[in-house]
Amino acid sequence: xxxxxxxTRLQQQxxxxxxxxxxxxGGALYGVVLRIVQTQELxxxxxxxxxxxxxxNGAQYDTxxxxxxxxxxxxxxxxxxxxxxxxxxxxxxxxxxxxxLVYKPGNEALNPDHIGVREIVERLDEKYRxxxxxxxxxxxxxxxxxxxxxxxxxxxxxRLRYAISExxxxxxxxxxxxxxxxxxxxxx
Amino acid sequence: MDIQSFIQSGLxxxxxxxxxxxxxxxxxxxxxxxxxxxxxxxxxxxxxLESYALATAVSPPPALKERIMDTIDQQGQMPxxxxxxxxxxxxxxxxxxxxxxxxxxxxxxFWYRQKEIRSENAPxxxxxxxxxxxxxxxxxxxxxxxxxxxxxxxxxxxxxxMTDGKxxxxxxxxxxxxAETNLDLSGLGVPDPGKxxxxxxxxxxxxxxxxxxxxxxxxxxQKVDFPKDAEAFAISxxxxxxxxxxxxxxxxxxxxxx
Numbered sequence: 406x407x408x409x410x411x412x413t414r415l416q417q418q419x420x421x422x423x424x425x426x427x428x429x430x431g432g433a434l435y436g437v438v439l440r441i442v443q444t445q446e447l448x449x450x451x452x453x454x455x456x457x458x459x460x461x462n463g464a465q466y467d468t469x470x471x472x473x474x475x476x477x478x479x480x481x482x483x484x485x486x487x488x489x490x491x492x493x494x495x496x497x498x499x500x501x502x503x504x505x506l507v508y509k510p511g512n513e514a515l516n517p518d519h520i521g522v523r524e525i526v527e528r529l530d531e532k533y534r535x536x537x538x539x540x541x542x543x544x545x546x547x548x549x550x551x552x553x554x555x556x557x558x559x560x561x562x563x564r565l566r567y568a569i570s571e572x573x574x575x576x577x578x579x580x581x582x583x584x585x586x587x588x589x590x591x592x593x
Numbered sequence: 594m595d596i597q598s599f600i601q602s603g604l605x606x607x608x609x610x611x612x613x614x615x616x617x618x619x620x621x622x623x624x625x626x627x628x629x630x631x632x633x634x635x636x637x638x639x640x641x642l643e644s645y646a647l648a649t650a651v652s653p654p655p656a657l658k659e660r661i662m663d664t665i666d667q668q669g670q671m672p673x674x675x676x677x678x679x680x681x682x683x684x685x686x687x688x689x690x691x692x693x694x695x696x697x698x699x700x701x702x703f704w705y706r707q708k709e710i711r712s713e714n715a716p717x718x719x720x721x722x723x724x725x726x727x728x729x730x731x732x733x734x735x736x737x738x739x740x741x742x743x744x745x746x747x748x749x750x751x752x753x754x755m756t757d758g759k760x761x762x763x764x765x766x767x768x769x770x771x772a773e774t775n776l777d778l779s780g781l782g783v784p785d786p787g788k789x790x791x792x793x794x795x796x797x798x799x800x801x802x803x804x805x806x807x808x809x810x811x812x813x814x815q816k817v818d819f820p821k822d823a824e825a826f827a828i829s830x831x832x833x834x835x836x837x838x839x840x841x842x843x844x845x846x847x848x849x850x851x
Contacts, residue, residue: 460665475642573637
């Protein structure tokens with residue numbers, strides 16, 4: 406399912422590989438980064454740094470480490486979290502509540518893309534979405550998520566497993582044109 | 594060890610989410626190396642999370658891509674500059690001859706390094722040329738796929754899910770501003786022998802034929818004539834390869850919302 410030609414190009418630091426990765430994953434990573442840093446300007450800087458790092462360190466990725474997207478996501482997530490650790494950012498964030506953490510379709514500040522698969526995501530119960538957001542995208546540990554949400558740790562563990570199995574069911578059955586397209590854009 | 598219970602234990606999800614201890618990570622990696630079913634499970638979990646990320650994507654501003662490519666180009670061309678030797682001196686003590694010599698040395702260094710970089714780049718250039726030839730052959734198809742992506746990302750493109758409530762989920766993408774309608778065929782299987790799929794729009798309560806499904810459509814994506822004032826879309830199974838004036842057996846239907 407992964408494009409081995411693209412991976413080879415990335416490992417050779419071929420600049421056109423970066424363009425292809427940006428086309429395929431730029432939006433997905435931007436969505437994640439935005440939800441961590443909250444402002445467009447900072448998110449753009451983080452996304453830029455992410456792709457430059459990916460290009461520079463391309464030789465370090467290999468398929469035994471997992472999917473290419475997971476590797477990119479970790480770079481994006483870590484870069485975004487580092488950006489939130491500056492004092493300036495901390496001060497401006499103090500009043501933010503949990504509301505900003507959950508992906509909310511229709512939220513003007515985020516300007517989400519309108520494609521059919523959004524309906525698929527909306528089918529997922531909010532309590533599962535929240536956990537995926539916190540733990541997978543924002544990098545909270547299960548303990549930190551328990552603290553943040555007030556949900557007992559045991560419940561967090563069970564819910565997380567269920568949330569991921571729900572995602573697999575939902576995406577497995579859909580005829581998501583976007584997934585098809587992401588694949589098709591790789592293969593040529 | 595019972596592989597099934599290992600898979601059900603939740604440890605694999607923890608691993609993919611980056612939440613493992615170092616010991617747990619070592620265990621997962623060791624077993625994954627020996628068990629294809631565990632590898633497959635890891636891949637499936639990663640894929641589901643990737644799908645979710647793609648589904649919640651937000652388009653960055655178009656100018657950003659070029660900024661990134663420019664940054665990379667700059668970094669690719671500049672040779673690494675050696676750090677200045679010794680401590681900085683105050684201007685009044687700076688011997689100008691030493692400075693001039695320093696510049697001359699730097700210039701010589703750059704010139705030499707440029708030659709080195711060019712010869713290092715030769716094999717890279719060769720593989721690049723070969724790849725570019727391959728890519729050129731795919732160029733046209735890429736362009737078509739990019740157009741599909743642009744269409745899908747347009748906020749005025751509405752997805753209509755056609756379903757029978759049981760097994761079918763086929764998406765029609767309808768954009769009244771662009772006056773463009775496209776069908777995603779990937780939810781459709783192969784019809785029973787002797788049957789042919791026909792595409793319909795419902796306008797003012799009446800079915801309007803949009804033609805037959807073309808199973809050879811590129812990337813399972815078929816453009817249909819834009820039906821003005823469509824309220825719903827449907828797929829039917831017909832006996833006639835050229836279709837019928839009204840649908841015989843509707844296999845999936847969906848209403849346009851919003």
